[in-house]
Amino acid sequence: MTAERFFTSRFGLIFSAILATFLWGSAFPFIKLSYEELHITADETGKQILFAGYRFVLAAVLIFIFSLFMKRKMSLKRTDVKELSMIGLFQTFLQYVFFYIGLAYSTGVQGSIIAGTTTFFQMIIAHFVYRDDPLDKRKIIGLTIGFSGVVMVNLTKGSFELSFGIGESFLLLAMLFAGIGNVLAKEGSSRINVITLTTVQMLFGGIGLLLVGATFAGWMPFVITVKGMCMFLYLAFLSATGFVLWNFVMKYNKVGKVSMFLFLIPIFGVFLSAVLLKEALSFYVFLGLALVVFGIIVVNFEKERVND
Numbered sequence: 001m002t003a004e005r006f007f008t009s010r011f012g013l014i015f016s017a018i019l020a021t022f023l024w025g026s027a028f029p030f031i032k033l034s035y036e037e038l039h040i041t042a043d044e045t046g047k048q049i050l051f052a053g054y055r056f057v058l059a060a061v062l063i064f065i066f067s068l069f070m071k072r073k074m075s076l077k078r079t080d081v082k083e084l085s086m087i088g089l090f091q092t093f094l095q096y097v098f099f100y101i102g103l104a105y106s107t108g109v110q111g112s113i114i115a116g117t118t119t120f121f122q123m124i125i126a127h128f129v130y131r132d133d134p135l136d137k138r139k140i141i142g143l144t145i146g147f148s149g150v151v152m153v154n155l156t157k158g159s160f161e162l163s164f165g166i167g168e169s170f171l172l173l174a175m176l177f178a179g180i181g182n183v184l185a186k187e188g189s190s191r192i193n194v195i196t197l198t199t200v201q202m203l204f205g206g207i208g209l210l211l212v213g214a215t216f217a218g219w220m221p222f223v224i225t226v227k228g229m230c231m232f233l234y235l236a237f238l239s240a241t242g243f244v245l246w247n248f249v250m251k252y253n254k255v256g257k258v259s260m261f262l263f264l265i266p267i268f269g270v271f272l273s274a275v276l277l278k279e280a281l282s283f284y285v286f287l288g289l290a291l292v293v294f295g296i297i298v299v300n301f302e303k304e305r306v307n308d
Helices: 003-008 010-037 045-069 078-104 108-115 118-129 137-153 166-188 194-217 226-252 255-276 283-300
Strands: none
Touching (some): 003 226, 010 078, 010 226, 010 255, 045 078, 045 226, 078 108, 078 166, 108 137, 108 166, 108 255, 108 283, 118 137, 118 166, 118 255, 118 283, 137 283, 166 194, 194 226
């Protein structure tokens, strides 16, 4: 069975999309657990960025090994380097600088909810980039509902005071950069092989994270344990697998058909954080989650045209 046939089949599409979003959702609690195991505190920004750098460099290496195993040729033109550098800057470097710092000051549940806003940022960016993808009434309603959910999940338990600090602000910035990076990657994938694009942008972004992190924290400031290494390897694996699966799903299917699966990321993230981190699921969390999911569904839902 060819890759195109698998990823366009009902089973292949649903299985791949659900697995990718599950892996991305599981990143929230595993990053928090990794911080605890490696003794990385909230104020140790250098260590956080360094950890992210090692993760994405290893993820790029894993994808490269996968391409060799599958005998997929990776070709890189000199003219592609600038474009891949820009994708790596936004999709990996800037996104995860703010993501790792933001998650250190926030909870896994809050991070999972805020991750749902990537879809909304992409819709806004697409409005200005693509003439055939404007913000219509349906999208504006979805955006409003979704951001209402982000606000709701940050309401302090038992009061109506907003608790929106540096962690939540940085996570929102991370999602903004993710949206920009995704749009750049979509453009790049029309000219560059998906495996090559994903590998090289991760490598460029990961090296940037390593250089910044090492400047402030040195090259190996972590307390290494077997458990910590296992979690690190899992995080690298989920990045490599998640991005490869999702890029293939996007390559062989219409965007409108697969975008709806992204609402599974906050669902998986919230409940895995509750189970693994023992974080409480308050009423506001459930209400905020429901609004985010509903908003994403509204944004992505289009009635299929019936052929006459």
